[in-house]
Amino acid sequence: MKSKRVNMDGRQLGIPLAGSLGVGNEGTESGVPWISVVLLAAGESKRMGQPKLLMPWGETTILEQAISNCLGSRAKQVVVVLGHRAEDMIRLVRGERADVVVNPAYRQGMGTSIACGLDLVSDKAQGIMLALCEQPSVDPATIDQLIAAFGASSKGITIPRYGDRRGHPVIFATRYKEELSRLTGDTGGRQIVARHPDDILEVAVSCEGVLSDIDTLDSYNLELSKIGRR
Numbered sequence: 070m071k072s073k074r075v076n077m078d079g080r081q082l083g084i085p086l087a088g089s090l091g092v093g094n095e096g097t098e099s100g101v102p103w104i105s106v107v108l109l110a111a112g113e114s115k116r117m118g119q120p121k122l123l124m125p126w127g128e129t130t131i132l133e134q135a136i137s138n139c140l141g142s143r144a145k146q147v148v149v150v151l152g153h154r155a156e157d158m159i160r161l162v163r164g165e166r167a168d169v170v171v172n173p174a175y176r177q178g179m180g181t182s183i184a185c186g187l188d189l190v191s192d193k194a195q196g197i198m199l200a201l202c203e204q205p206s207v208d209p210a211t212i213d214q215l216i217a218a219f220g221a222s223s224k225g226i227t228i229p230r231y232g233d234r235r236g237h238p239v240i241f242a243t244r245y246k247e248e249l250s251r252l253t254g255d256t257g258g259r260q261i262v263a264r265h266p267d268d269i270l271e272v273a274v275s276c277e278g279v280l281s282d283i284d285t286l287d288s289y290n291l292e293l294s295k296i297g298r299r
Contacts, residue, residue, distance in 0.1 A: 102220040104144045104240065105194040106212075107186035108135060108167075109257075110202035111152025111175035120154045121283055123161070126205050127296060131283065132158055134205035136165055142212035144198065150186045152176075180252035187250050196227075197246065199258050200238035206278025206292060207238065215240055215272055224270035226262060229279040235271065236279030 110122055110132060117124075122132035129137070139147045147167040151158050152175025162169060172185040183199065190197055196219050200207070211229065215238065219227040225242035228235050239258055241249060248261050262269065283289050 100217075100220055101143050102195045102216060103191070103193045104196045104198055104216050104219070105146040105148060105190040106139045106142075106144045106198045106200050106238070107183060107190065108139055108147060108149045108200045108202055109179060109182050109186070110135070110158065111150050111155075111172045111182040111185075112179075112203075117283075117285060117289070120157070121289065122202050123154070123157060124289060126293075130161060131205045132202055133161055135200070135202040135207075136162060136167055138205065138207055138209050138212065139200060140166055141209035143216050144212065146191050146194065148186045148189045149202075150182045152182060178254045179257050180254055183252055183257070184250050187246060190246070194243055196240045196242055197249065198238045198240045199249075203283040204237060204278055204281050205283075206281055206295065207276060208278070211274050211276040211279065212238070214274060218270060218272045222270045225268040226265060227270045227272060228262070229274045229276075230271045231274055231277055231279050234280055236274075238279075 122135075123130055126134045136147065136149060149162060149167050149169045150172055151169060152172045155171045159169065168189045170185050170189055172182045174181045187197070196216075198212070198215070200212075215227055215229055219240045219242075225244060227240040229238070230236070239262070241258065241261065245261055248264075249258065252258070252260060277295070278292075281288075281292055283292055
């Protein structure tokens with residue numbers, strides 16, 4: 070499987086392969102660890118019946134809001150993985166400070182999109198945050214809280230918790246990069262989390278958006294209704 074790295078004009082570029090640093094969580098800038106976000110935006114939105122990431126979200130779209138949240142955080146790199154309707158989405162993110170990669174095998178599951186994103190992760194990365202584009206309510210402050218907690222801990226997996234439930238995004242230390250690259254199907258990083266229960270840091274957050282899952286029109290309208298209550 071070959072992924073395509075594109076610039077904001079949609080032209081195909083070469084893919085610089087990134088390697089793991091094999092370092093701890095300690096930061097390089099005032100204690101802040103070097104985090105690369107892999108923002109997954111390749112799905113077909115089958116349950117929604119239309120490309121959900123192109124649907125309105127306030128004055129923007131779900132896709133643009135999710136990217137904006139990541140870019141507004143203290144993450145050092147944002148890699149956006151596109152697939153279904155990639156041409157339409159590339160036009161929306163033109164000019165953003167994000168790396169964009171197109172996964173031609175997106176129909177084979179989330180694991181292929183994670184692998185595509187990992188190809189672009191910087192060698193400087195100390196942690197890889199797997200983020201879901203259908204969670205536009207996860208604000209920069211929540212992302213920063215997770216990054217700070219990861220940097221202050223020796224644990225290799227940082228997971229947000231709202232109430233008694235775990236959510237997303239999740240940060241994996243780069244020592245998990247090889248495992249992440251071998252993921253298959255649509256379970257994402259859950260397989261790795263299940264294999265390493267003693268290496269997990271749960272972080273209590275006040276952002277309910279870490280639990281959101283915009284897959285249907287009803288869930289979309291529910292999440293939209295929450296915007297007006299903030």
